[in-house]
Amino acid sequence: MRGQKIGFIGLGIMGASMASNLLKGGFEVHVYNRSPLKANSLAEQGAKVALSIASLADEVDRLLLCVTDDHAVEEIIFGPEGVIESGCEIRSIIDFSTISPSSAREFGSRLEEIGVSYLDAPVSGGDVGAREGTLTIMAGGSEIDFEQAKDVFTWLGRKIVHTGPVGSGQLTKCVNQLVVAINVAAMTEGLLFAQESGLDLVKTLDVVSSGAAGSWALTNYAPRIVAHDMRPGFYAKDMLKDLRIALAEADAEDLPAPVSSLVKELYTAMCRSEDANLGNHALISLYRKMLREE
Amino acid sequence: MRGQKIGFIGLGIMGASMASNLLKGGFEVHVYNRSPLKANSLAEQGAKVALSIASLADEVDRLLLCVTDDHAVEEIIFGPEGVIESGCEIRSIIDFSTISPSSAREFGSRLEEIGVSYLDAPVSGGDVGAREGTLTIMAGGSEIDFEQAKDVFTWLGRKIVHTGPVGSGQLTKCVNQLVVAINVAAMTEGLLFAQESGLDLVKTLDVVSSGAAGSWALTNYAPRIVAHDMRPGFYAKDMLKDLRIALAEADAEDLPAPVSSLVKELYTAMCRSEDANLGNHALISLYRKMLREE
Numbered sequence: 001m002r003g004q005k006i007g008f009i010g011l012g013i014m015g016a017s018m019a020s021n022l023l024k025g026g027f028e029v030h031v032y033n034r035s036p037l038k039a040n041s042l043a044e045q046g047a048k049v050a051l052s053i054a055s056l057a058d059e060v061d062r063l064l065l066c067v068t069d070d071h072a073v074e075e076i077i078f079g080p081e082g083v084i085e086s087g088c089e090i091r092s093i094i095d096f097s098t099i100s101p102s103s104a105r106e107f108g109s110r111l112e113e114i115g116v117s118y119l120d121a122p123v124s125g126g127d128v129g130a131r132e133g134t135l136t137i138m139a140g141g142s143e144i145d146f147e148q149a150k151d152v153f154t155w156l157g158r159k160i161v162h163t164g165p166v167g168s169g170q171l172t173k174c175v176n177q178l179v180v181a182i183n184v185a186a187m188t189e190g191l192l193f194a195q196e197s198g199l200d201l202v203k204t205l206d207v208v209s210s211g212a213a214g215s216w217a218l219t220n221y222a223p224r225i226v227a228h229d230m231r232p233g234f235y236a237k238d239m240l241k242d243l244r245i246a247l248a249e250a251d252a253e254d255l256p257a258p259v260s261s262l263v264k265e266l267y268t269a270m271c272r273s274e275d276a277n278l279g280n281h282a283l284i285s286l287y288r289k290m291l292r293e294e
Numbered sequence: 295m296r297g298q299k300i301g302f303i304g305l306g307i308m309g310a311s312m313a314s315n316l317l318k319g320g321f322e323v324h325v326y327n328r329s330p331l332k333a334n335s336l337a338e339q340g341a342k343v344a345l346s347i348a349s350l351a352d353e354v355d356r357l358l359l360c361v362t363d364d365h366a367v368e369e370i371i372f373g374p375e376g377v378i379e380s381g382c383e384i385r386s387i388i389d390f391s392t393i394s395p396s397s398a399r400e401f402g403s404r405l406e407e408i409g410v411s412y413l414d415a416p417v418s419g420g421d422v423g424a425r426e427g428t429l430t431i432m433a434g435g436s437e438i439d440f441e442q443a444k445d446v447f448t449w450l451g452r453k454i455v456h457t458g459p460v461g462s463g464q465l466t467k468c469v470n471q472l473v474v475a476i477n478v479a480a481m482t483e484g485l486l487f488a489q490e491s492g493l494d495l496v497k498t499l500d501v502v503s504s505g506a507a508g509s510w511a512l513t514n515y516a517p518r519i520v521a522h523d524m525r526p527g528f529y530a531k532d533m534l535k536d537l538r539i540a541l542a543e544a545d546a547e548d549l550p551a552p553v554s555s556l557v558k559e560l561y562t563a564m565c566r567s568e569d570a571n572l573g574n575h576a577l578i579s580l581y582r583k584m585l586r587e588e
Contacts, residue, residue: 101491124505136505161501164494171491172498175484179507182480185553190473193540196549197395197465200458204466207455211418211430212528213473215509234506246487255490256584259479262556290550 005030006152007060007090009053009076010097011038014123015066017130018096018156020045022064025155032056053081057088064152066096069241070103077107084114091116094149096137098122098177100245101170102252104140108166117145120166122173123157126233134158138176140169174246178260181243181280183217185263188284191222196291201226221281230282239280240267299324300446301354301384303347303370304391305332308417309360311424312390312450314339316358319449326350347375351382358446360390363535364397371401378408385410388443390431392416392471392532394539395464396546398434402460411439414460416467417451420527428452432470434463468540472554475537475574477511479557482578485516490585495520515575524576533574534561 004027008019011033022029023045032050033039039049050056053076057063063083067073073095077083083090093116095104104120111118119141129135135157139146146162153160163172190213194204205226209218224230243264250257270276270286278285298321302313305327316323317339326344327333333343344350347370351357357377361367367389371377377384387410389398398414405412413435423429429451433440440456447454457466484507488498499520503512518524537558544551564570564580572579 124507126506136501138501159501159504161497163497163501164492168493171488171493172501174491175488175493175498176502176505176507178487179480179484179502179509179512182483182553183477183507183509186473186476186480189476189551189554190469193472193544193549193551194465194469196547197468197543198458199462199465199469203455203457204469207430207432207453207457207466208470208473210453211470212420212510212514213418213470213477215473215477215511216506217509218473220506249491250487253490255487256581257483257487258560259476259553259556260483262553266552287550 004028004062004151005060007032007050007056007063008047009033009056009063009065010067010072011042012066012068013127014096014130016042017127018064018066019047021133021155022152023047027152030056030059053083054086054088057083057086057090061089062092062094063090064094064096068097070099073097073099073103073107078110092145092148093117094119094121094152096121096123098173098242098245099170101167101174101249104170105167108141117141118166119145119149120169121149121153122169124173124176125157128233130156137161138163138169138172140164140166140171170245171249173242174249177239177242178246178257180217181239181263181267182259183215184221184281184283185266187215187217187222187281188287190218191225191284192287217281221279224279224281225284230278230285232277232279234280235276236267236278236280236282237271237276240264240271240276243267298322298356298445299354301326301344301350301357303327303350303357303359304361304366305336306360306362307421308390308424310336311421312358312360313341315427315449316446317341321446324350324353347377348380348382351377351380351384355383356386356388357384358388358390362391364393367391367393367397367401372404386439386442387411388413388415388446390415390417392467392536392539393464395461395468395543398464399461402435411435412460413439413443414463415443415447416463418467418470419451422527424450431455432457432463432466434458434460434465464539465543467536468543471533471536472540472551474511475533475557475561476553477509478515478533478575478577479560481509481511481516481575482581484512485519485578486581511575515573518573518575519578524572524579526571526573528574529570530561530572530574530576531565531570534558534565534570537561
């Protein structure tokens, strides 16, 4: 349903690109961001900039969120200056943030009570996927809410999956992040072994990436490490945050996750330093510190 | 150089298929196996079956090995009934077995002293790769020995890499196996999380395999687990053996490998039971035992 009015809150690396793609899709996009400067570039692209959540909520009946954490989502929806308290007409919320599955379930049921639909729809694919509209979207909620969100999803993602009821989007994201983090650790220990045993790294990667050891991490991150490029495609600190969410969920389910837990501890150690702001593939920097006698 | 005489010792799942492909390549292949029954099918394909290592060594000047472990390689080459003691004319040995890098180096230098060339050339690609001649071959040795082995390698592998001096083939295999094992653990903990949190496994795999969490393990093993197919493409007990080799090497280099070590401990636990004879992807069976109150 093109031309429909949409509110978008959270114009970080991901959110700004997503809002931009919705403008290209012909939506009337009203944006709000806590740091208003980030809205400038979108205003140039045709977005209408709201100065408060309440004023944005007055203009639209659908709200999209892409913010940092559970607390930010809660403040925007239920806080004293949030959407609900503003007495607005918003009837539908799509939350692209990565938050805990239990928070998503709680937000979903509180909203259901007051007749507002909620989809938890975390994404993966990073800055590139957001920019190119090729994200993977894992959406939890009712079948009908999912169907009604497709006009938006189509402009943002390539792989769009209805994962189940509210919360299941976040659970699926947990699975994804657990596997990514461990695969990064696999790449790290493999590269380090190769390096310390004097192997040619480029040859080794060529051999190892092509067979049973192959992974997205090995193909995409290992060459960056060989090139000493530790810039973030995805922040190490966000990997730690996502691991914390996933492992808190596992813990609540009495589910042992020994390897994930160890990898989380490694990210915890790594993120005590400025390395938190490097890419998640820079985990190898922690190992290199271990190798030195400092 | 087609038509050349070649000796092949070790007709397990891998070796039998490799010898068969060399027959197709036009080589005169003389085979020997400790359990002689395994040579029957190759005899039907045209291989000449030797009744002892010494009698095989009398017929050929190149020897190929694909056996279980360091001890087996040592016995065949240097043992009282082995190749060297037989006083034969073998001038070149290609060892496809996965053994420790230090054993490979030792064998290589002992052979060099008596004028016999040695390549350590472990493979990956499993039973399918061996059958179809699409193995990855990681060959360590001199440039000239590598070049002279290409007539053989061509019939066995698709990706054929000269990794460096003797021992470097095994070191590269170590890297490969460390990464495979950890990727399997990643898949295992991801699948288990999905299962225990009530997600649809097929949908979850569809989402997770396609993005940054993707891996060969996830694509190839996870569907087998969903289908309860734990048959070995690669034995769990061989994964444990390879992890032991790699981690002994890491230990000798004072190289910390925390995640690899934890995964090795998990395989150690798994391989105490009959599950040792399942596929390496059956690691999830260990976790399932942890989940039950037994």
